[in-house]
Amino acid sequence: MKEVILIKNGELALKGLNRRTFEDVMIKNMRRRLADLGEFTFTPAQSTIKVEGPDGADLDEAVERVSRVFGIAGFSRALKLEKNFDLVLENAGRYLEQQLLEAETFKVVAKRSDKKFPFDSPQICLALGERLLDEFPHLTVDVHNPEITVMVEVRDHDIFVHANQLKGAGGMPVGTAGRAALMVSGGIDSPVAGWMMAKRGVELTAIHFASPPYTSERAEQKVHDLLGKVARYAGRIELSVVPFTEIQEQIRDKCPEDLFTIIMRRLMVLCAERIAKHSGCGALITGESLGQVASQTLGAIACTDAAATMPMFRPLIGMDKDEIIAISRKIDTFEISILPFEDCCTVFTPRHPRTRPKIADVEAAEAKLDIESLVERAVAETRKIYIS
Amino acid sequence: MVAYLDNSATTALCKTAREKTVEAITEYYGNPSSLHSVGTAAQKQLDGARAAVAASLSCEPEEIVFTNSGTLANNAAIFGAAYALRRRGNRIVTTCVEHPSVSECMQKLEKEGFEVVYLKVDRSGRIDRQELMQAVNSKTILVSMMFVNNEVGSVMPVELIKSAVRKANAPALIHCDAVQGYGKLPVKPSRLGVDLLSASGHKVHGPKGVGFLYVRKGVRLVPYILGGNQEGKIYSGTQPMPAIMGLWGAVEEFPNLAEQFEHAKLLRDYFVSEAKKIGGIEINSGEDAVPYIINISLPGHPSQTVLNFLSDRGIYVSGGSACSKGHRSKVLTAMGLPPERIDSALRISLSRLTTKADIDMLLCGLESATEQLRRKM
Numbered sequence: 001m002k003e004v005i006l007i008k009n010g011e012l013a014l015k016g017l018n019r020r021t022f023e024d025v026m027i028k029n030m031r032r033r034l035a036d037l038g039e040f041t042f043t044p045a046q047s048t049i050k051v052e053g054p055d056g057a058d059l060d061e062a063v064e065r066v067s068r069v070f071g072i073a074g075f076s077r078a079l080k081l082e083k084n085f086d087l088v089l090e091n092a093g094r095y096l097e098q099q100l101l102e103a104e105t106f107k108v109v110a111k112r113s114d115k116k117f118p119f120d121s122p123q124i125c126l127a128l129g130e131r132l133l134d135e136f137p138h139l140t141v142d143v144h145n146p147e148i149t150v151m152v153e154v155r156d157h158d159i160f161v162h163a164n165q166l167k168g169a170g171g172m173p174v175g176t177a178g179r180a181a182l183m184v185s186g187g188i189d190s191p192v193a194g195w196m197m198a199k200r201g202v203e204l205t206a207i208h209f210a211s212p213p214y215t216s217e218r219a220e221q222k223v224h225d226l227l228g229k230v231a232r233y234a235g236r237i238e239l240s241v242v243p244f245t246e247i248q249e250q251i252r253d254k255c256p257e258d259l260f261t262i263i264m265r266r267l268m269v270l271c272a273e274r275i276a277k278h279s280g281c282g283a284l285i286t287g288e289s290l291g292q293v294a295s296q297t298l299g300a301i302a303c304t305d306a307a308a309t310m311p312m313f314r315p316l317i318g319m320d321k322d323e324i325i326a327i328s329r330k331i332d333t334f335e336i337s338i339l340p341f342e343d344c345c346t347v348f349t350p351r352h353p354r355t356r357p358k359i360a361d362v363e364a365a366e367a368k369l370d371i372e373s374l375v376e377r378a379v380a381e382t383r384k385i386y387i388s
Numbered sequence: 389m390v391a392y393l394d395n396s397a398t399t400a401l402c403k404t405a406r407e408k409t410v411e412a413i414t415e416y417y418g419n420p421s422s423l424h425s426v427g428t429a430a431q432k433q434l435d436g437a438r439a440a441v442a443a444s445l446s447c448e449p450e451e452i453v454f455t456n457s458g459t460l461a462n463n464a465a466i467f468g469a470a471y472a473l474r475r476r477g478n479r480i481v482t483t484c485v486e487h488p489s490v491s492e493c494m495q496k497l498e499k500e501g502f503e504v505v506y507l508k509v510d511r512s513g514r515i516d517r518q519e520l521m522q523a524v525n526s527k528t529i530l531v532s533m534m535f536v537n538n539e540v541g542s543v544m545p546v547e548l549i550k551s552a553v554r555k556a557n558a559p560a561l562i563h564c565d566a567v568q569g570y571g572k573l574p575v576k577p578s579r580l581g582v583d584l585l586s587a588s589g590h591k592v593h594g595p596k597g598v599g600f601l602y603v604r605k606g607v608r609l610v611p612y613i614l615g616g617n618q619e620g621k622i623y624s625g626t627q628p629m630p631a632i633m634g635l636w637g638a639v640e641e642f643p644n645l646a647e648q649f650e651h652a653k654l655l656r657d658y659f660v661s662e663a664k665k666i667g668g669i670e671i672n673s674g675e676d677a678v679p680y681i682i683n684i685s686l687p688g689h690p691s692q693t694v695l696n697f698l699s700d701r702g703i704y705v706s707g708g709s710a711c712s713k714g715h716r717s718k719v720l721t722a723m724g725l726p727p728e729r730i731d732s733a734l735r736i737s738l739s740r741l742t743t744k745a746d747i748d749m750l751l752c753g754l755e756s757a758t759e760q761l762r763r764k765m
Contacts, residue, residue, distance in 0.1 A: 213696035213761070252762045260765070340715055342692050350765050 001081055001091065003059055005051040005066055006153075006160060008074045008168070023049070026071040026173035029235060033065045045155070046113070052080070068233045070199050071176075072168030076151075078160040085119050085127070085159075088152060092128055092161045093135040096150060099163050100132065105142035108132070112154040124152050170199065174235050177201030180283040180313060181276035183268065184208050184223055184239075186343040189287025189316055191226045191333040192324050196315040197285050198234035205279045206237050206387075207272045209244040209344040219341040227387040229333045236388040240275045243381050244268075244344050247374050251348075254368040258354040261295045261345075263366055266307035270375045273310055275382060284308060289316045289324065294353035303357050390702035391746035395591075396538055396568060396681055396737035397706055401634070402593035408637030409595055412630040419626055421618060430629055437636035441600055444639050445585070446576045453601045453619045454632055458567040458588030459489035460612075461601040464623055465584040466493040468609030469530045469561040470502060476559040477527035483507045483515055483544065485537055485719045490565055494532075507533075509722050512674025513542030520545065521552045528558040535569035535580075539719040539735060540673045541681030543573075550581030561607060567591055567599075571638075572652075572680050574645055583607045589631060593739065594638030598631035648740045652679040655738060655747050662751050668758045670729060672720065682736040683720075685729040686754070688763035694734060694754075697761060703753045706735045 007030075009023065027042045027049065034040045038057040043050040053062060063077060079095045081087045093100065100106065110124035119127070128150065133139060153160040180202050182194040194204050208223045220241060227237050251263050272284055288296045295304075305312060316324055328334040392400065401409070412433065418426035420434045435449070442449040455461045470480060482494055484506040494504045505523045507515045515533075524531060531549045536542070546564050553560045563584040566575050571592035577585045584607065589598035603609065603622065615624030656679035663669045663684065672683040686694055691707035698705055720730045736750065 213700055214690075214693045216692055216696045249762050252765075257765050342690065347693075348762070348765055 001079065001087070002052070002055075004053075004078055004080045004160070005059070005063060006076050006078050006162065007049040007051060007066070007072050008165065009047055009049070009071065022071065022173055022176055025175050026069065029071075029173055029175065030066060030069050032235060033069060034062055037062055037065075065232070066168075067166065068169050069173075070169050070171040070201065070233065071173035073170060074165040074168050076162040076165045078151075078153075078162035081159045081161065083114075083117065083154070083157070083159055085124070088124075088159055088161060089128060089131050092150065092152070093132055095161060096148070096163050099148055100136050100139065103139065103147040105140050105146045106132065106148040106150060107141055107143045107146040108150045108152065110152045110154070114154050114156050117154045124154075128152060169233065172199070172201030174198050174201060174233075175203045177203075178283075179203045179205060179279065179281045180285050181272060181279065181281040182206045182285040183272055183287075184227065185287075185345045186219055186222045186226065186337065186341065187287065187345070188321075188328050188334065188337040189289060189292075189324055191230050191287075191331065191337065192327045193285050193287040193313075193315050194227075194230050195233055195327065195331050197313060198230070202285075204230070204234045204237050204285075205276070205281055206239045207242060207275055208239060209242045209268055209271075211245045211248050211344045211347055212243075214245065214248070214347040215342050215344055218339075219343050222336060222339055222341055224385065224387060225336050226333050229331060229336065231388050233331065236386060238279060239385045239387055240279075241383045241385065242271050242275070242378050244271075244378060247378060248344070248348060250369055250374060255365045257350045258352055259357060259362055259365050260348055260350045261353050262300055262303050262357050262362055263369075264348075265295055265300075265304045266362070266366070267371070267375065269304055269307040269312075270371070271378050271382075273308055274375065274379050276310065281310075283311045283313050285313045285315070287316055287324075288314045289319055289321070292321065294355045297355045299356040299358075300354075303359050303362050306359055389745075389749070390704065391749040392704050393736045393738065393742065393746060393750060394704045394706045395739035395742070396735065398590045398596070399593045399739050400741065401595055402638055402641050404637035404641045405594045405634040406637070409630045409634035412633035416629055416633070420629070421616065421626070433629065433633055434627055437632045440636045440639045444571075444575075444642060445602060446578065447602060448605060450620070451577075451602055451605055453603055453622050454627055455599045455601055455619075455623050456597055456625075456628060456631075458565070458586055458591070458599040460623070461586035461588070461599040462487070462489040462563075462565055463493055464609070464612035465563045465586055465601050466490065466497070466530065466532055468612050468622060469563060469584065470497055471610035472608055473529035473559055473561065474502075477529040479503045479505065479525060479528040481505045481507065481520070481523045481528055481531045481560075483509065483533055484722045485509050485513060485539075485542075486532070486534055487538055487565060487567065490532055490534070491718075509542070509719075511723055511725075512677070513537050513540040513719065513723050514674065514676075515544060517545055517548055520548060521555065524549075524552040524556045524558055524560065526556050526558050528553070528556060528560040530563065531560050532563040532565065535564050535566040535575065536573065536678050536681070537719060538568045539681070539717060540683040540723070541568075541677035541679075542674055543569075543676065543678060546580050546582060568681070569678075571642060572645070572678060573649070577602050577604065584609075589635040589638060592635075592638050593641065593741075595631045595634035597628050598635045600635075643740055649679065651740065652738050652742070655679070655742060655744060656682055658744065659736070659747050659751065662747075663754065666751065666755045666758060669754060672723070672725060672729065672733060680738045682738075684734050684736065685725075685732045686734070686758060687728045687732050689732050689757065689761050690764060691731065691733055693761060694732070694757050697757050698750070698753045701749075701753050701756075703750050705750070706737070707733065
């Protein structure tokens with residue numbers, strides 16, 4: 001008698017011949033996530049993966065972590081029993097005691113993939129239903145809309161007993177959609193953007209621009225902490241910290257104030273793209289949302305895009321701030337994001353930024369900078385940190 | 389070489405404090421409330437610490453209640469007094485520049501129905517004596533005023549409160565948050581005419597984890613923390629002996645306060661005259677502020693930037709305002725300073741261990757900062 005986790009694949013079931021590959025990636029991701037809790041085994045059968053830990057493993061923590069692995073549509077904690085129906089009758093009530101005490105109505109559903117098992121599904125339902133009614137007299141059976149569905153799955157080797165399935169993180173397994181580099185400042189938006197792309201199977205690397213002394217150690221620590229939260233979903237993240245002071249000071253000294261932000265963003269993209277290519281990334285990700293600030297107008301985004309050759313993903317582009325905040329609360333990044341440390345985007349804010357910059361004006365202003373050597377120096381002095 | 393100039397945030401542990409702390413951890417592990425001899429030994433040390441702290445205030449040992457911090461002492465005093473006297477009146481008088489451990493309590497009491505009057509300050513952070521006299525009426529049950537302001541160092545007319553209370557014939561208790569004054573100026577509750585006075589260990593080269601509340605004999609407070617009735621029932625909980633003994637050590641090392649004051653004043657005056665030569669530095673603290681706290685601004689340079697710049701050079705000061713994004717200093721705002729001065733404010737705070745070399749390092753760092761850092765747009 002032992003407790004296991006039963007995983008139900010999400011969209012994976014739809015992927016035809018690729019299904020095995022997707023499933024393998026998902027199992028690899030789960031294995032990494034659970035590694036320090038002991039040696040877990042992962043056994044796929046039909047559309048379910050059985051996750052079983054060594055004796056004494058912390059299953060609560062394992063469930064918590066599994067709930068954040070992308071590609072999982074739903075999962076349940078289940079009691080694994082030998083194939084003896086008496087054991088089911090004896091243990092089901094005790095195993096599901098808390099949930100049954102909280103509920104008013106229930107039903108029993110049996111699934112018998114081992115057709116040689118001496119009891120058929122209706123018999124199982126009837127016998128266990130009666131037994132549970134004895135043990136929990138306050139319950140009534142409701143076959144149409146029960147609060148709790150007690151599942152008995154009779155498989156080839158074991159019987160599993162569990163109650164309602166829990167919702168998984170959904171999406172696609174991280175790593176099945178290639179790699180992309182997330183540009184992360186420390187605000188509310190970028191971690192959410194990273195989370196959304198990871199949900200679609202993208203493996204993340206991250207790029208942060210630091211401008212000491214205008215930005216502090218705390219600002220960088222904040223980015224580490226944010227990525228730590230994202231890594232609980234996306235797995236280990238390689239973070240590149242780009243020294244950005246010289247570039248910002250040069251723009252401040254030589255370019256018109258109203259174009260500061262747009263030129264800064266273009267230089268960020270130039271640096272980011274070099275680092276991203278080097279890390280094998282196929283795209284950049286930003287947390288931009290249309291019209292949120294002056295640098296995120298259509299015109300400004302067009303100017304930023306013109307600096308890039310890679311695709312730039314902006315998963316938040318059509319979202320309102322409150323929608324973004326709702327996700328950031330869900331992934332637990334909100335409270336870190338609102339810590340008030342200056343970041344590279346807020347250091348030099350023009351009083352009246354240009355909202356409709358013309359690319360010709362921007363390029364003319366940039367001509368005063370030795371862009372190639374500035375970018376080269378910044379990229380060369382970039383530090384790498386691994387966040388998990 | 390480093391220059392630690394953030395002594396109003398916290399101070400380094402002095403030698404005697406360190407020795408006493410270690411002694412407590414290693415030898416006096418007993419619970420002072422235990423009746424056996426291990427407990428009794430700890431109780432004796434607790435008595436010693438209480439006597440030493442009482443002596444530093446020229447008060448009776450029984451008038452000292454140990455707490456775990458200055459904040460907790462303020463909380464215990466304010467709620468304890470407000471609840472004890474709530475049937476005799478509804479008005480509380482305080483200032484608009486108190487530390488959050490006072491002002492947050494006041495906001496809570498306001499929500500509970502108390503009427504709180506906040507006295508304003510002038511450009512130097514001082515309050516108006518006339519306004520104080522007028523604010524206290526016969527329904528006033530508590531007046532809480534800090535001794536020395538923690539951001540700009542202004543000294544408040546605490547000793548006048550008693551006259552205001554008498555004149556209004558108010559039942560009020562008088563509380564003084566003396567966290568920034570204790571160990572720096574003579575703090576005698578009887579001379580200040582206060583009933584309650586709070587201070588903290590780690591601002592005076594003692595350890596963190598200890599504060600105390602002076603409660604004048606005969607003053608009744610509603611207990612703030614309920615439990616085993618330690619510390620005169622006002623503040624229950626087993627006493628933090630290592631921190632309390634550390635505070636004892638710190639008090640034993642207190643120097644002559646007048647000499648210490650003169651030393652700090654020389655350094656402050658030197659800093660101010662040299663800073664004027666650098667240019668671009670404004671002094672926010674008033675001339676009659678304590679010399680231990682100097683609040684300055686470098687308009688055009690956000691506090692955090694200069695703080696980081698100095699920190700990289702081993703010079704440690706604090707941002708006069710908490711930070712850039714909307715969290716403007718309440719104190720500097722109340723003093724009516726313009727936004728660019730508030731956003732660029734720095735607090736330099738000295739202790740008896742501060743030397744002229746520290747000040748020179750700071751001046752040098754500030755000069756580089758004004759030359760090298762790009763200004764805000």
